[in-house]
Amino acid sequence: MNKVLKEIRTSALSALWMMILTFPIIVIKVNTINMTVNWRWINLMWVGTGTFILSWLWRYLLDRKENGSGLKKTDTKESRRFSLHKSLNDKKMRIPVLSTLAVLVLVLPLLVNFYQVSIMTSALIFVILGLGLNIVIGYGGLLHLGYAAFYAMGAYSYGLMYLYWGIPFWVALPLGAVSGAVFGLLIGFPVLRLRGDYLAIVTLAFGEIARLVLENLSGFTKGPEGIAQIPRPGFITKLSLQGATIYLFYICIALVLFTIFVMRRIEDSRIGRALEAMSEDDIAAQSMGIDLTKAKLTTFALGAIWAGMAGVLLAAKTTYINPGSFTLMESVMILVAVVLGGTGSIPGVILGAFLVTLIPEYFRALSDYRMLMFGVALVVMSIFRPQGIIPRVRKHYIVGEDQS
């Protein structure tokens, strides 16, 4: 009984606090034409009850999480594991599941309309971005908040190379990756000695600087008006809008598969181990003979390669780019995809990228509130499931005598 009273009091206090806090915007509405004030008291009631219920629910969930008995934890975790992921890990299920997925993906453009294909393509570009950023954050443990600058680098290398030299998509794609990598190294050098929050702040600044440069170098980059009429990739001949969109969709699928393949190779490689050691403890990593300078630069360059490619894809998809597409908001969205999905986890990041792009697309009504939504989602996640929706499953490599 006492506990319930206490709960009521806490919730009531939260509700009251919320009512006071939101009073000016929720209740008062000034009509500037009639010079009258409209008092919407009813709204206050909604805020009050809403907060009261939410606050109660919140503490109930927290309570359940903390008191979740230790024994049950392991098996609930197992059963709660994302089912697709689980079936992929199961050897017998692997081939049927993968082939169904493959067939679905291949026939998707035939089943749905062209608009859906276009949305899917955007999501796939985001998957590549997410996986790229995952190298920096998940493997290297370096918090990078200016990732959109690398993305812009790729998009602008295609845009500019087309504008000045008429370079086609297929040439621009590898060149975009290279220019991304070069830019990654350029940003990597000055931040070599930084880590943690300092690194985050400096990379954030670099991201903004890159955008401002693009905006103000108007002679060369066409400034804020951007570059238009960048061609979509053609297949032998120029394709129709519809055909080009579907073709780009398949290109994105292929690149996503290629990215996943490379990510898995990185995880198993010597570089991957060096990055892992660096992210766990950089002083110890140095004493093991790991070249931190090289490891950090590699991280940035490897991460930037994918952003560069994604940038070329974006330019080819939208045929129009301007600096406004590469703001801090974009960096944050990619970061949200990684953190929400599961830092370091390939399936997690893929899921995260889809969520972040598809939810605002399919729930148009919500898209104005998407920052708010993702903010709430991150807070909730960091309390209830800090490793992300599909947490990373560390593969333990086997050494020494057990080596096969």
Added chain:
Amino acid sequence: MLKVDNIHTYYGNIQALKGISLEVNKGEIICLIGANGAGKSTTLMSISGIEPPRSGTVILEGIDITGMPPHKIVTMGMSQVPEGRRIFPQLTVLENLDMGAYLRTDKEEMKRDLEYVFELFPILSQRRHQIGGTLSGGEQQMLAISRALMAKPRILLLDEPSLGLAPLIVQQIFGIIVRINKEQGTTIFLVEQNANMALKIADRGYVLQNGIIVKTDTSSALMADEEVKNAYLGV
């Protein structure tokens, strides 16, 4: 083997080492003792290149290694056990050991060294698949030493291996350090606050105070020294 000549190391504007000189001969166990904040860890990190000195030289087997990056110094046969162990918490015991051998390619030799460290610390062999972060403090220290040994160093630097451990474990670990020195011929440079234990196993010792070496002698002479007794041995 190792010759440190008049090194000065700074953290920003704060001078931590004010002209340290010391020498370690091949096959010796040398200890560096001093109070908290004397600059013991800084000395070690200056030698291993993590906090390079602003002036002075560090010579390892006749080669000037001052200012060399730490990963290069590791390839020259120097390996360190940093203060506070610093094992990789998410990696298993085996993976931690494997990281120690990061620069090596001689698979057969590595296997033998792995067996050797498991012989030194049988508990690690039992715990080989356990995640490093879940080991006890003593086990973590054993792992840190083993990890450094996996680099097959000719000289091993240890920073306070006794930190936070029960006397019995400290005794065991110091016993192993002597064993490594005898069996492998590894030269040992030991930094310790636990002067009593350190001087017992060391051949010679240096006493560090506020970034300056104030005394050096054989261990037995230092243990008999009145000042050292009063300040560091607590008798």
